[in-house]
Amino acid sequence: MGCWAIAVHGGAGVDPNLPVERQEDAKQLLTRCLDRGISALRSSLPAIDVVELVVRELESDPLFNSGRGSALTEKGTVEMEASIMDGCGRRCGAVSGITTVKNPISLARLVMEKSPHSYLAFSGAEEFAKQQGVEMVDDNDYFITEDNVGTLKLAKEASKILFEYRIPTVGLDSCTSEAETPPLTMNGLPISVYAPETVGCVVVDTQGRCAAATSTGGLMNKMAGRIGDSPIIGAGTYACDVCGVSCTGEGEAIIRGTLAREVAALMEYKGLNLQDAVDYVITNRLDHGKAGLIAVSSNGEVACGFNTVGMFRGFATENGFMEVGIWE
Numbered sequence: 001m002g003c004w005a006i007a008v009h010g011g012a013g014v015d016p017n018l019p020v021e022r023q024e025d026a027k028q029l030l031t032r033c034l035d036r037g038i039s040a041l042r043s044s045l046p047a048i049d050v051v052e053l054v055v056r057e058l059e060s061d062p063l064f065n066s067g068r069g070s071a072l073t074e075k076g077t078v079e080m081e082a083s084i085m086d087g088c089g090r091r092c093g094a095v096s097g098i099t100t101v102k103n104p105i106s107l108a109r110l111v112m113e114k115s116p117h118s119y120l121a122f123s124g125a126e127e128f129a130k131q132q133g134v135e136m137v138d139d140n141d142y143f144i145t146e147d148n149v150g151t152l153k154l155a156k157e158a159s160k161i162l163f164e165y166r167i168p169t170v171g172l173d174s175c176t177s178e179a180e181t182p183p184l185t186m187n188g189l190p191i192s193v194y195a196p197e198t199v200g201c202v203v204v205d206t207q208g209r210c211a212a213a214t215s216t217g218g219l220m221n222k223m224a225g226r227i228g229d230s231p232i233i234g235a236g237t238y239a240c241d242v243c244g245v246s247c248t249g250e251g252e253a254i255i256r257g258t259l260a261r262e263v264a265a266l267m268e269y270k271g272l273n274l275q276d277a278v279d280y281v282i283t284n285r286l287d288h289g290k291a292g293l294i295a296v297s298s299n300g301e302v303a304c305g306f307n308t309v310g311m312f313r314g315f316a317t318e319n320g321f322m323e324v325g326i327w328e
């Protein structure tokens, strides 16, 4: 029997001026999710069940960017996406363009277990959700929060797809130094404070089975129909017999770098340990992209890496280590 380990994240795009109350809210939510995961692991639930239940908890809370509280498209609608992977047998499921399913991560799991496919999107995915009898809402409005409506308005005024870790500035092109310009604000706070963050969870259970799950509304002010890294197996999510990985950050850069799979490949083919593999991909696979990831290995290690100013994250291992943090 090995040792279990769990890691959760709530996104890598953190504003350095994030108000203390917001930091505390985020830490409390991450701690609650870790506690739920820990008790599930102590009750011998398999890794795949634990990642699903933790991500469901995050999706149900409007604080981060998944389920309720998801980032909005340029049309002001929510199009959610999620993926899940069981390293045991390398089974996976993913969904995109979800508009009425309360917990997209559970739909992704159903795609894995109850469909002949790995990835369903838009109307086909919604149809499948109905057939499977998952909890759905009548209206997309359920997912939309007041904060996100305000953030979208400001992002549109600045004609920016909101990368929360790059505070947009009004009426200036991207070559202009941010230091010289005031950030866009809402209620006196920089809009990055309101910009929501993707969530993820990775787990290794006592049988050494790794699993990973990621869920998101994508980027604020994204084009309708845009698909990021989070539902893409090998980019935003990956699990196999050596590790489980969940990413966050600029989806287009994560897709180009096949970030999650790359961590596993470095361990499998080059024999790197978990933290060295994570450090390598963050340093060498992102080009100019900004991102972060959490990972566990089948022998019970946890690791994270990011090239943003911070990442909402939490870890716990069977030998009593537990940590929740935001900054480096």
Ligand code: ASP
Pocket: 011, 012, 013, 065, 196, 197, 198, 216, 217, 218, 219, 228, 229, 230, 247, 248, 249, 250, 251, 252
């Ligand atoms: N990676 C997500 C996306 O590009 C965004 C995030 O992690 O916050 O859709």
